[in-house]
Amino acid sequence: MNGNEGGTATVKSGTRRSLLFVAGLLAIALAAWGCMQFAFAAGADARFAIVTDGIGGTHRISLDEDGTYPIKTDLGTNVIVVEHGEAHMGDADCPGHDCIEQGAISNPGEIIVCLPHKLIVTVEGTDDEAVSAIEGGGDAGSANGDAEASALNDRDHTGSPMIDGIAG
Structure with missing residues (x-):
């Protein structure tokens, strides 16, 4: 049983790292998109x-x-x-x-x-x-x-x- 418990912990730990990595990438992409939208909107309506x-x-x-x-x-x-x-x-x-x-x-x-x-x-x-x-x-x-x-x-x-x- 000790062998199975160790393998399950490694899978859970790897899944958690992958989810955190993907969430981090999404947060960075969302922040970059927001900055671009703000920059374009600031110049688009200049009259x-x-x-x-x-x-x-x-x-x-x-x-x-x-x-x-x-x-x-x-x-x-x-x-x-x-x-x-x-x-x-x-x-x-x-x-x-x-x-x-x-x-x-x-x-x-x-x-x-x-x-x-x-x-x-x-x-x-x-x-x-x-x-x-x-x-x-x-x-x-x-x-x-x-x-x-x-x-x-x-x-x-x-x-x-x-x-x-x-x-x-």
Whole structure:
């Protein structure tokens, strides 16, 4: 009987070690998968408000952090407010305040425009090509962006802004 008892103990001990080894491997694999999911999720939803001001400056504001961002140029001041992943024009010293009434934007392709201040706010994701197109360095959408920028930068002989050839 002593021979059988010793063999049974060895089998139980070997089975226990195998189960602990497999459980350890599963725990490591699960931890690695969780880290990868967290890393991918952190970058997947990154969105930015791209602000092009009337003097050619470009500002990139994360929609992940709430805040108030004043944009001051010779044409005037606009205050962009980021709250809960959305951007809206909180204040502006332009006449009419149409830019304030345009509401909040949060999805790529949405836009806020302040014509008197020649300020454009768009939402972009983390796609570098789309962001570089806004900055004038990419192919995607740059033809349309250049046409809009050209229309906003045109001036008549008196220095007044012109939109599509109509003096403002």
